[in-house]
Amino acid sequence: MSFSPTDLPIAAASEAVTRTPLYVIIGYMGVLFALGLVSSRLFRGSSKDFFVASRSIGPFMLLMSVFGTTMTAFALVGSTGKSFSLGIGTYGLMASSSGLIHAACFFAVGLRMWSFGKKYGYVTQIQFFRDRFESKGLGYLMFPILVGLIVPYLLVGLIGAGNYISGVTAGMFPDTFSLPDKVLPNGKEIPNPLNGSVPPALTGLVISSVVLFYVFTGGVRSAAWANTFQTIVFMIMGLVGFLVIAKGLGGLPEASQKALEHASEKTAREGLMTPAHFMSYMLVPLSVGMFPHLFQHWLTAKSAKSFKLTVIAHPLCIMIVWIPCILIGIWAAGLHAAGELRVPPLPNGDPNPNAVLSAMVKTFMESPLLVGLFSAGVLAAIMSSLDSQFVCVGSMFTNDFVVPLTGRDRFSDRQKVWLGRGFIVLIVAITYVISLFRPTSVFSLGVWCFSGFAALFPIALASVYWKRVTKAGVFASVIATAGTWVLFIYDALGREAGKQWFGVTEHGEYLIAGVMPVTFICLASVLALVGVSLVTSPPGQKTVEKFFP
Amino acid sequence: MKKHSLVFLAVFVILAVLHQDVWNWNKTSLVFGFMPIGLFYHMCYSIAAAVFWGLVSKLAWPHRLEAWAEESEEEGAGQ
Numbered sequence: 001m002s003f004s005p006t007d008l009p010i011a012a013a014s015e016a017v018t019r020t021p022l023y024v025i026i027g028y029m030g031v032l033f034a035l036g037l038v039s040s041r042l043f044r045g046s047s048k049d050f051f052v053a054s055r056s057i058g059p060f061m062l063l064m065s066v067f068g069t070t071m072t073a074f075a076l077v078g079s080t081g082k083s084f085s086l087g088i089g090t091y092g093l094m095a096s097s098s099g100l101i102h103a104a105c106f107f108a109v110g111l112r113m114w115s116f117g118k119k120y121g122y123v124t125q126i127q128f129f130r131d132r133f134e135s136k137g138l139g140y141l142m143f144p145i146l147v148g149l150i151v152p153y154l155l156v157g158l159i160g161a162g163n164y165i166s167g168v169t170a171g172m173f174p175d176t177f178s179l180p181d182k183v184l185p186n187g188k189e190i191p192n193p194l195n196g197s198v199p200p201a202l203t204g205l206v207i208s209s210v211v212l213f214y215v216f217t218g219g220v221r222s223a224a225w226a227n228t229f230q231t232i233v234f235m236i237m238g239l240v241g242f243l244v245i246a247k248g249l250g251g252l253p254e255a256s257q258k259a260l261e262h263a264s265e266k267t268a269r270e271g272l273m274t275p276a277h278f279m280s281y282m283l284v285p286l287s288v289g290m291f292p293h294l295f296q297h298w299l300t301a302k303s304a305k306s307f308k309l310t311v312i313a314h315p316l317c318i319m320i321v322w323i324p325c326i327l328i329g330i331w332a333a334g335l336h337a338a339g340e341l342r343v344p345p346l347p348n349g350d351p352n353p354n355a356v357l358s359a360m361v362k363t364f365m366e367s368p369l370l371v372g373l374f375s376a377g378v379l380a381a382i383m384s385s386l387d388s389q390f391v392c393v394g395s396m397f398t399n400d401f402v403v404p405l406t407g408r409d410r411f412s413d414r415q416k417v418w419l420g421r422g423f424i425v426l427i428v429a430i431t432y433v434i435s436l437f438r439p440t441s442v443f444s445l446g447v448w449c450f451s452g453f454a455a456l457f458p459i460a461l462a463s464v465y466w467k468r469v470t471k472a473g474v475f476a477s478v479i480a481t482a483g484t485w486v487l488f489i490y491d492a493l494g495r496e497a498g499k500q501w502f503g504v505t506e507h508g509e510y511l512i513a514g515v516m517p518v519t520f521i522c523l524a525s526v527l528a529l530v531g532v533s534l535v536t537s538p539p540g541q542k543t544v545e546k547f548f549p
Numbered sequence: 550m551k552k553h554s555l556v557f558l559a560v561f562v563i564l565a566v567l568h569q570d571v572w573n574w575n576k577t578s579l580v581f582g583f584m585p586i587g588l589f590y591h592m593c594y595s596i597a598a599a600v601f602w603g604l605v606s607k608l609a610w611p612h613r614l615e616a617w618a619e620e621s622e623e624e625g626a627g628q
Contacts, residue, residue, distance in 0.1 A: 088588040092568065096591040099598040100564055107602065111611060115618035252583035260577060267585040270575035279569050304615035312603045319595035326588060549617050 017171040022198070024372025025165075025379065028233075029210050032383070035229060036214025039222040055118060057224055057300040059309040065224040066297050066310050067317045068231035068384035070102065070288060072153070073160020074446035075321055076238065076381050080360070081353025082443040083329025084336070084343075085508055087266035089273050090329065095322035098285040099315025105289035105457075107311050110298045112464040114307070116547065117299040124392075125295040126400040132463045132547055133471040134539060136404055141475065143400045145456075145482055146292050150389050151431050152449040157382045157389075158435040160354060160442045161207050162200025167344060167358025168375050170197040185349040193344040204435055207379060208428050211386045216421055220300055220395075223387040230380035235320055237377025240370070241361065242324030248364030249331060256327070259334030266330040272507055280515035283522050287453035289460050293385075293392035321381075325357070332356045353508075354442050393427045394420030444508065448489055451518035455481040455525040462529060467544050473533030480528035481521060488517040553609045560601060568594065 057065065083090040113128060122128045126139045126146070174196035182192045214222045249255035260267055269278070288294055301307060335341035336351060343351035343359045357378070365371050398420040402411070411419065459477055462469040491500045492510035503512035512520055538544075573587040580589040 088585045091588055092570075092591045092594075096594045096598070097568055099595040100561070100568070100601075103598065103602045104561065107605060112614065115614050118618045252581075253579075256579055256583040256585070260579065264577050267577045267579075268573070268575050268587055275569060275571050275574070282565070282568065304611075304618065308606045308610075311606055312599055315595045315598040315602065319592060323588070323592055327583075330585070549614075 018368045019169075019172050020368035021372035021375055022169055022172060024369060025376050028376035028379070029206065032210050032214060032226060032230075035226055036217045036222055039214070039225045040217035042218065042221060055300060056221075056302050057297075057306065058302050059306045061224050061228050062297070062301050062306045063310045063313055063317070064228035064231040065300070065384075065388070066106070066294060067314060068227035068234075068381070069291075069294060069297060069388040070098075070385070071231070071234070071318075071321055071381050072385035072446070073157050073164070073378075073382045073442050076234070076325055076378050077160040077164050077354055077357050078156070078443035078446055079322055079325040080329040080332070080357040081355075083266070083326040084332045084351070084356040085353055087263075087269065087272050087330060087333070088326055089269040089278060091322055091326045092269075092278060093273075093281040094284065095318050095326075096315075097282045098288075099318050101282065101285035102288045102318075103311045103314050105286065106298075106307060106314065109289045109460050109464060110294075111304060111307050113295060113460075114298045114301055114304065116464075120546075122299065123296075124395050124399045125290075125292045126396060128295075129459070129463065129474070130400075130404075132543070133469075133474050134543055135471045135474075138471065138474060138478075139400050139404055141478055143396060145478060147393055147396060147427065149449055149452045150292070150393055151427065151434070152445050154386065154389055154428070154431040155435055156442050156446045156449065157386045158204040158208070158431060159200070159445070161379060161382045162203045162435065163352070163354035163442070164358045164378050165203040165375065166194050166197040166200050167355045168197075168362055168371060170194050170362065172196055173198070182345065184345065193342060201436055204432055207383055207386070208432060211383050211390060212424065212428065215387050215390045215424070219417070220296060220388070220391045223391050224297070224300060226387055227384045230384040234377040234381040234384070235317070237374050237380075238321055238324055241365065241374035241377065242328060244367075244370055244374075245328060245331075245360055245364045248366065249335075255331045255334075258338065258340075259330045261334065262337035263330065263333040266333045273509075274514055276514045277509070277511060277516065280519045283454050283518045284447060284450045284516070285454070286457040286522075287450035289457040290453040292396060293388040296392050296395060297388060328360050329356060332360050390424045390428065391420075394424040397423035444510075447516075447518075448485075448492075451516070451521055452481065452485045454518055455485065455521040458522070458526050458529050462533075464547070466533075467548055468533060468538050469529065470533045470536045470539060472536040473529045473531075476532040477525045477529035480524040484517075484521045484524045488512070488521065492517070551609070557601075557605050557609055564594075564598065564601060 079090055079094070086093075113125075116122060116128055120131065122131075126142050129142060130136060130139045170193060177196055177199055179192040179195045181189045183189050214226055218225070246252045246255050249258065256267075265271055298307075332341055332343070336343060341359060341363060344355045346352045361371055361374055365374065398416045402419055403416070456478065459474050462473075488502060488510075491502050492505070495501070497505045500510075503510050503517065505511075510517060570587070570590050573590050576586045578586050580586055584592070
């Protein structure tokens with residue numbers, strides 16, 4: 001089978017195509033609405049129930065909600081696109097290392113923080129840090145930084161969903177959503193591959209609204225329920241979709257053989273990444289130890305034993321989701337090189353990595369019903385992260401900003417819940433508007449966001465293992481992290497390639513001295529934390545006794 | 550630190566080192582006819598990580614911390 005690029009199915013968007021996949025997706029949204037209504041009946045109306053589900057979540061739901069929360073567009077749309085451009089090394093960069101490091105964070109840090117949360121009644125991460133470091137001001141410093149780091153994470157979801165759905169619905173609405181022809185950098189004019197597709201702005205609006213609905217009705221309990229359901233959906237549909245795509249390509253061996261023949265470099269790592277680059281990625285998964293939304297899920301655990309299943313099964317769950325995506329990515333690279341797959345291009349003419357998965361689904365999955373179910377699975381992965389992040393920003397605003405500022409009794413419990421909801425809407429609206437203007441690689445954006453959280457992880461680790469760490473050390477570490485992160489992200493994204501101050505961009509990766517910027521951001525964070533802690537007064541004995549029982 | 554914990558810490562470091570499989574860097578052969586060997590190695594690595602954490606959970610579970618947290622709940626957030 002060989003096509004000229006403009007004859008390929010995804011390019012034939014001027015013809016009206018079946019809308020069945022879209023109807024399936026709409027049906028799935030209806031199921032989520034129903035789930036929101038059911039879980040709202042269990043909502044007890046208190047802020048404790050809204051923010052930590054009254055600490056009643058058991059092992060299976062904890063695994064599903066924690067895993068679902070860590071898997072977003074980054075895991076499905078992003079990993080496929082990254083594997084398309086960077087090959088199989090993508091799995092080692094993020095997935096296998098996460099299997100080791102995420103579980104380590106859950107076991108070594110998560111369990112301890114859960115115990116302090118249970119013992120002292122914490123609802124948010126910042127409440128814990130405030131007490132542990134005897135500083136109200138630390139909360140005011142960390143609140144905008146953590147919210148600021150969550151915004152790119154939310155963006156990953158909205159951009160990933162928008163790109164995926166526009167790819168998979170191409171040609172469905174040629175009159176309503178017509179797009180002008182695309183002019184490539186070489187001057188050639190081609191029909192817009194996304195003509196007649198649902199615009200990303202509409203997708204973002206719909207999924208944000210659905211998630212807001214079920215989060216508003218039942219808070220973190222709804223999020224946990226929806227996460228469990230959605231994680232099961234995306235794991236099953238991911239595997240089914242993978243096998244169907246493989247069948248469409250003539251079988252697993254034939255699909256990989258095509259990659260080996262036409263894009264053999266993607267089946268290894270030589271020339272695409274160096275060992276130093278690969279190794280430095282291992283710092284990125286440390287981010288889970290500082291995700292405020294994950295902290296909140298830890299606090300929902302009924303008992304410490306609830307963590308056991310999460311710690312053990314998390315590496316396997318990652319494997320089940322990522323291996324198919326990586327293989328689909330390298331198959332796509334082989335097909336693209338052979339001229340058998342068209343991937344909608346970026347403005348510079350290069351294939352859009354965010355559109356690789358939808359191009360493969362659209363081209364090699366014949367059943368519209370299956371395309372719809374698989375697409376629902378992709379949205380499930382995305383929404384299962386958005387919900388936790390939404391609840392988290394609301395609880396941080398209420399508990400870490402409003403309550404410390406106005407006093408515990410200024411607002412009633414119900415008013416606190418509504419304050420949280422209001423702030424969620426504000427942040428979602430801001431993120432939504434940004435997503436309209438700044439589409440970028442889901443994988444890269446995710447890595448930047450994770451790098452910031454990873455560099456704050458030494459604070460979390462020190463808080464539970466190092467008695468000598470001080471308030472001043474933590475302030476210095478947070479400032480060092482924020483400063484270097486902003487500096488490097490500006491250098492990477494705000495300055496032209498070749499004119500960057502610190503690093504260079506190779507294969508779409510911004511590297512400083514051959515390693516990921518997270519290396520230097522973490523280094524700055526650790527040096528500041530340790531250095532300043534050692535020269536400032538240690539914390540009071542009462543605090544040490546409270547947190548080192 | 551207990552003996553178990555030290556052993557597991559050492560195994561953790563070994564696993565972190567084994568993640569850097571430079572010996573697979575330029576190999577393109579396919580395992581089972583479809584899985585690039587570098588990807589297969591890291592798939593096995595994920596399984597090894599799960600087994601490792603299974604053993605840690607069984608043999609080095611922080612029972613004392615668990616008991617401390619369960620003994621009386623919710624003393625109230627400080628500031």
